Structures are given as C-alpha cells and as structure tokens.
Amino acid sequence: MTTTDLARRAATDPAPAPATRRPRFTSAGVTKHVYMITMIVLMLFPLYLTIIGSFKELNQILDDFFLPTLPLHTENYVRAFDYISPYYVNTIIYAALSIVLTVGAATLAGYAFSALRFPFRRILFLLLFAKMFLPGVMSLVPSFVLASNLGLLNTPFVIALFCMGTSMPFWVFVMKVFVDQQPRELFESMRMDGASELRIFVSLVLPLLRPMVALMSLNVLLFIWNDFIWPLVTLTDEDKRTITVGIFKLSSAAGLDYGMMIAGYALAALPLLIAFFIAMRAFMSGLTAGAIKL
Structure with a gap:
C-alpha cells in the first residue's frame, strides 16, 4: 500500500471517539465541597428560622421552633407592616439622600486627587487617609455637638x-486608586479637544466608575438601613425615625407576640435583599474591579 493510499484511507476513516474521562473524587475536593456546603447552610440557617418563625404564633414557636407548622399566620406580616411602614418611608428618603451626597462627593474627590494638581493635595489626601484609622465611636459626640450647633437635628441631613x-x-481612597489605573491618554485627549474637567468627569470618569458606584451605593444603603445609635440620638421626633429604631420599638411593643416581631425583622431585611438582587451584577463587577485595581 502506497503512501498516497494510506493518506486517503486516513482521511476517509472516522476519527476515534475521545475517551470519556470519569470525574475524579479526591479527598481535597470532597473536603472543599463539604466545607462550602457547611458554610452555606450555616449562613442561610438564620434566614430559614426567620422565614418559618414569621408565620407562627407563640405556641407554634415554642413547640416546633425548627420546623414549619400549619396553619400559616400571615396576619403577622399585616400587623408588623402597619407598625413599621412609616419608618420604611423615612429610611428610604434618608438612604436616597445619603447615596446622592456620598457618591457625588466621593467620585468628585477621587477624580480630583487623581487627575488634578492643586496646593496641599498630598497633605489633604494623607489627612483623609488617616481618618480611616480612627474608630467611628470617637466622632460620635463631636458629630452630635456639631449637628446641634448647625441646627441639623431632626432633619434628613443629620443622617446623610x-x-x-x-x-x-x-x-x-478607592476612587482615587481606581482612576489612577486608567490610561492618562484618555484624559489628555479630551483636554486637547477642549473639554472641561467637569465634562471629562461626566462623560469619561463616571462611566468608568459605574461598577464602583454601584458597590458604593449598596454599601451606603446598608449603612443607613442598619445604623441604630446615630438615628436614635439625633432623631427625637417619632415620625422621623428610621427602620432600626422602629424595629427596636416593635420588639418592645410586641411583648410575647414573637410571630409579629419576627415578621417585622423579615420585612426590615426585605428591601436589602431586593436591592442586592437588582444590582447583583453591578455589585459583583464592582468587587472584581476593585480587587483587580487595588
């Protein structure tokens, strides 16, 4: 058989099927998966207890704390929502105002420290950076005195x-480092075309910072939604208090009605879960971008 015949035969014969590879179960792989599954169960178990407990009455909670029971008491949610709904509206207003102010100021300051040159720029940035190492409780009393002197108590601005x-x-700091990693040619080309710094910030920097802005917005929302001490001491009017103060008062008002109290906890956590699922892709992009840039 000639070389030509061998080549023709090799071209016409079907290729052998690739051998199927069986999954390999190693001790390290099994240990990793068991650990991950255990961590997920431990993290989700309190959420499970909250959900099933919110549909129970007192006797059901005492008799079957860890298991779902019938009938479902959906009226717990109705009574809890009637109690905390005013606090919902207040907290949403405070969170929206805080997100606008914090995102606007942080992105502008981060771009200014990265792309602009002005007197005492390095000293100001070092002072701002040093502020991160101070415990938050140290600024509680000075901040309260300052807010009182400025007449900001019982206003949305004292929270924002x-x-x-x-x-x-x-x-x-995060925004500055992120902008530092962007090509300088992008900014210089817009300056050569006559664009102002504000135009560069709006048209170029903000789109680049979109994942980080989403991450910061969710962080600010979480901060406002879970803050308790500051709203408690600065918002003395009952109709201006936040959801955490409302949940605290609900716990006292509910007494032994644990079902309604747990339903209030579930309703308080619901907006955070909805916000996370809506912005989950942008949130994960911000985490990834921040990890790469930093």
Missing part, C-alpha cells in the same frame, strides 16, 4: 451628612 463623613475617607 454623618453617613457621608463616615464613608468618605475609604471611598475617596
């Missing part, structure tokens, strides 16, 4: 400005 002052050092 405190959140901005607390979150700014870290997020300015």
